[in-house]
Amino acid sequence: MNVVQKTPGAQEAGNPLQTLEKFGQSPWLDFIQRSFVQNGSLAGLVEKDRLKGVTSNPAIFEKAMGHGTDYDDQFKALASKGNATASDIYETMAIDDIREATGVLKPVWDETKGLDGYVSLEVSPYLGMRTDETIAEAKRLWKTVDRPNLMVKIPGTEPGVPAVRAAIADGINVNVTLLFSLDAYKKVLEAYISGLEERHGKGLDISHIASVASFFVSRIDGLIDKKIDDRLAKNDPESAALKAVRGKVAIANAKMAYQHYLEVSRSERWQTLLKAKANPQRLLWASTGTKDKAYSDVLYVEELIGADTVNTMPPATMDAFRDHGMARNSLTEDIEGAKHVLAEADRLGLDLPGVTSKLVADGVSAFADSFDQLLGAVAAKQVALAGARLNSAKISLPSDLDEAVKASLDAWRKDGTVRRIWERDASVWTGKDEADWLIWLDIIDERISHIDELTSFQREVKERGFSDILLLGMGGSSLGPEVLAETFGKRGGYPTLHVLDSTDPQQVKAFENKVDLASTLFIVSSKSGGTLEPNILKAYFFEAARRAVGDDKVGSHFVAVTDPGSHMEEVAKSDRFWKIFHGQKQIGGRYSVLSNFGLVPAAAMGLDLHEFLESGQRMAYACGSGTPPLQNPGVQLGTVLGVAAKHGRDKVTIVASPAIYDLGAWLEQLMAESTGKNGLGLIPIDGETLAPPEHYGHDRVFAYLRLSDAPDAAQDKAIEVLQQAGHPVVSITIGSPVQIVQEFFRWEFATAVAGAIIGINAFDQPDVEASKIETRKLTDAYSKSGSLPQETPFGRDGDFSFFADPTNAKALDGSSLNAVLKSQFGRVKAGDYVALLAYIQRDTETRQWIQTARLAIRDAKKVATAAEFGPRFLHSTGQAYKGGPASGVFLQITADDVADLSVPGEKYSFGVVKAAQARGDFDVLAERGRRALRVHIHGNLAAGLERLGQAIASEAAA
Numbered sequence: 001m002n003v004v005q006k007t008p009g010a011q012e013a014g015n016p017l018q019t020l021e022k023f024g025q026s027p028w029l030d031f032i033q034r035s036f037v038q039n040g041s042l043a044g045l046v047e048k049d050r051l052k053g054v055t056s057n058p059a060i061f062e063k064a065m066g067h068g069t070d071y072d073d074q075f076k077a078l079a080s081k082g083n084a085t086a087s088d089i090y091e092t093m094a095i096d097d098i099r100e101a102t103g104v105l106k107p108v109w110d111e112t113k114g115l116d117g118y119v120s121l122e123v124s125p126y127l128g129m130r131t132d133e134t135i136a137e138a139k140r141l142w143k144t145v146d147r148p149n150l151m152v153k154i155p156g157t158e159p160g161v162p163a164v165r166a167a168i169a170d171g172i173n174v175n176v177t178l179l180f181s182l183d184a185y186k187k188v189l190e191a192y193i194s195g196l197e198e199r200h201g202k203g204l205d206i207s208h209i210a211s212v213a214s215f216f217v218s219r220i221d222g223l224i225d226k227k228i229d230d231r232l233a234k235n236d237p238e239s240a241a242l243k244a245v246r247g248k249v250a251i252a253n254a255k256m257a258y259q260h261y262l263e264v265s266r267s268e269r270w271q272t273l274l275k276a277k278a279n280p281q282r283l284l285w286a287s288t289g290t291k292d293k294a295y296s297d298v299l300y301v302e303e304l305i306g307a308d309t310v311n312t313m314p315p316a317t318m319d320a321f322r323d324h325g326m327a328r329n330s331l332t333e334d335i336e337g338a339k340h341v342l343a344e345a346d347r348l349g350l351d352l353p354g355v356t357s358k359l360v361a362d363g364v365s366a367f368a369d370s371f372d373q374l375l376g377a378v379a380a381k382q383v384a385l386a387g388a389r390l391n392s393a394k395i396s397l398p399s400d401l402d403e404a405v406k407a408s409l410d411a412w413r414k415d416g417t418v419r420r421i422w423e424r425d426a427s428v429w430t431g432k433d434e435a436d437w438l439i440w441l442d443i444i445d446e447r448i449s450h451i452d453e454l455t456s457f458q459r460e461v462k463e464r465g466f467s468d469i470l471l472l473g474m475g476g477s478s479l480g481p482e483v484l485a486e487t488f489g490k491r492g493g494y495p496t497l498h499v500l501d502s503t504d505p506q507q508v509k510a511f512e513n514k515v516d517l518a519s520t521l522f523i524v525s526s527k528s529g530g531t532l533e534p535n536i537l538k539a540y541f542f543e544a545a546r547r548a549v550g551d552d553k554v555g556s557h558f559v560a561v562t563d564p565g566s567h568m569e570e571v572a573k574s575d576r577f578w579k580i581f582h583g584q585k586q587i588g589g590r591y592s593v594l595s596n597f598g599l600v601p602a603a604a605m606g607l608d609l610h611e612f613l614e615s616g617q618r619m620a621y622a623c624g625s626g627t628p629p630l631q632n633p634g635v636q637l638g639t640v641l642g643v644a645a646k647h648g649r650d651k652v653t654i655v656a657s658p659a660i661y662d663l664g665a666w667l668e669q670l671m672a673e674s675t676g677k678n679g680l681g682l683i684p685i686d687g688e689t690l691a692p693p694e695h696y697g698h699d700r701v702f703a704y705l706r707l708s709d710a711p712d713a714a715q716d717k718a719i720e721v722l723q724q725a726g727h728p729v730v731s732i733t734i735g736s737p738v739q740i741v742q743e744f745f746r747w748e749f750a751t752a753v754a755g756a757i758i759g760i761n762a763f764d765q766p767d768v769e770a771s772k773i774e775t776r777k778l779t780d781a782y783s784k785s786g787s788l789p790q791e792t793p794f795g796r797d798g799d800f801s802f803f804a805d806p807t808n809a810k811a812l813d814g815s816s817l818n819a820v821l822k823s824q825f826g827r828v829k830a831g832d833y834v835a836l837l838a839y840i841q842r843d844t845e846t847r848q849w850i851q852t853a854r855l856a857i858r859d860a861k862k863v864a865t866a867a868e869f870g871p872r873f874l875h876s877t878g879q880a881y882k883g884g885p886a887s888g889v890f891l892q893i894t895a896d897d898v899a900d901l902s903v904p905g906e907k908y909s910f911g912v913v914k915a916a917q918a919r920g921d922f923d924v925l926a927e928r929g930r931r932a933l934r935v936h937i938h939g940n941l942a943a944g945l946e947r948l949g950q951a952i953a954s955e956a957a958a
């Protein structure tokens, strides 16, 4: 930009720019940049060249902010806290520039009594096609900038025209942009007049309203001339006629627009408004920089000079015109000639209407592209500034997947899908009820604004000196808290958090023994309040605690976290619980960890909630609506997962540093329950120790969650080798344990994105219900008859009985344990996964056992494996096993209970419930045609597991 340097002699009377005034034309500058305003260059132009206004557009701001250092200081100040989106940052910086420029132009505004002296700021280009949002945005910008000499730029598109009318009627100065055709201009002028009439009709002042209609010029020649050149290159028989109109159509078109302006100015309708002191809506010639070097660099200035007009010039054009422009009253010259040019263009088939409508569409998307670029640059700077405080991700993909991911990211950018997610547009998924399930998007901000309720609870818990917290819940109500318990352990001065999500009587008893009942705080967590497990666990521990602390005190040891109005809330009230914390009904369980379902246990265990939530906020804002897909951490990850699934790589293999290992359990539910339905989805594979590349098929994508504080060298190495071998790997670096909160949000967002790409509703769980219904039938039957319905094994071998539905039984050889396993594993094909579903106590030994068994299968069969405990997994991966891809092969393991526990108030016991759950689960797997086998261990569990483990290892390898 060298406007100022090139102004020698500008003070001399009659520099070409100054002479425009004599012809009734105001020169405006089509440019803005912070340093240019701040170093006095803009003021210099006003003073020396009698510059009368400034226009900006998204492309101009992109050039200003996307490059150089002008904005660095303010950027750092805005971005340092991490609770600003890229668009917030852009807008604050842009508005500061615009305000400063309006200050420089204010004397012009005063001097011309509001005719000139304006600075234009365009509404977000993302709104180009939506009327109501455009009106709201115009009002918002008008109010925020709060300067009388602001003009809000609104596109003169079909949906933009009613917005122009509404804004004018509302008293807002409007610069209508992106006008190319006479027809569009006519509609805009009509909108201006009728907006004024509406306002005047209400008795409101219209004398202060100013408007310009930005009629674009050079872009028209750009397209028409290209058509001409293409035909000339083919020796078109009309070559001479084509050459004669080359470079003339845009100006002819503009002249006709001016003729319309003059005609309307003379109309009675306008004269009436004039009497009410209305200002004309002047035509502003935009896009007046010469793009074709063959033409004069001042062509679109010299040929468009006339009374009551504006020409907004880019700096180079302004420099050129000041230097050698020749002003004359050109706009009304040779109107017949202009008509002839347009008639010729029509006769020659140059299709001006087609060109102008293409230019509108291109214009809208080009400004959106510029904005994407700008916001992308802002977001990238934000990431750089955050450094290790924002978890980073490195993505390494095989080339076919890489290309598909890039294409998807670009399609999302063009369609504005990230914005649509934040606008709660259900059509991003299946257009059903998805919009009702998106409160998790804003939950961090919401909880920060109510943090006092949690911090005072935290204080009280500490004061009461509890030794333990026992949280009772399933799935989304337990897995997030479990991650916190496992990751952060015991905090000084606070109780130890334990999470119980099982109906296995041994496990229930083990937890009872683990805590000191008299000094335990119980958190009963259930969103719906109707889930079987937390209800019976509450019944059990309420009785146990009653025995320990007495009738009077027992309620004061219980806290409920549940959605408003739930059955659990009623129970909590009638049992006089110490506190009831509400969740948000419009957040599904698996997206609830950053709501009270995660935060209440976090508070009770003594986490620094400010630090935790503010760290989470960093990621939430990084995933914000203004961050384009390519820079958006949640969209990047979700796109990789969604596109990989569509490419057959649906086994998301989660590898986490040992200190944060339990994140995998939470991720399992999030991904499986959200996406595993309609025969599609992601199959999370958690905790499978890494092996060399040859152990994996082409159905994997690896997600490595690496804690940079405490990485595991073996994992690092194994991941590196996998990456080198061409497996898709997403490596996420987590700056510190507290930053796991960022992964909660990133993965929620990513799962929603992956769900959209896969094409399912990411917020329901239709198939979980099915097994709950089957279980309920069985427990009801038990309540009536005192026993579960009889079932007959299809085979037996010593302490093992084999169960299956008739179809599965037919495919399996029930003559011995080895035979039945052999036939079950014989059904495993490449690309399948094998899931071990163990309805037994989950403790160190059994976890070790199941891990050994699954690795034996993985290594023998080269397939993905899942190691799950029931009923825990029913509220997690269970959805995908039943509703997701039909690639699962299931081995359900049940066992006799050594001891059972009764459920207070019910006929059934924990053991009965667990058995009913296993059977309900199996029935639905079978009903869905899944390859499933149930092996029941009679007698001693440890001995049975040992033999089963050996048989699994040998038959998988057979």
Ligand SMILES: O=P(O)(O)OC[C@H]1O[C@](O)(CO)[C@@H](O)[C@@H]1O
Pocket: 474, 475, 476, 477, 525, 526, 527, 528, 529, 530, 531, 534, 588, 589, 590, 673, 765, 768, 874, 875, 876
């Ligand atoms: O919090 P609630 O309502 O008890 O539900 C527990 C879990 O059960 C499910 O509804 C189904 O498994 C999960 O989505 C949820 O996280």
Ligand SMILES: O=C[C@H](O)[C@H](O)COP(=O)(O)O
Pocket: 030, 055, 056, 057, 059, 177, 214, 216, 218, 219, 285, 286, 287, 288, 289, 312
């Ligand atoms: O208001 C100004 C317009 O946005 C600008 O003149 C467009 O010019 P271009 O066609 O050179 O991008």
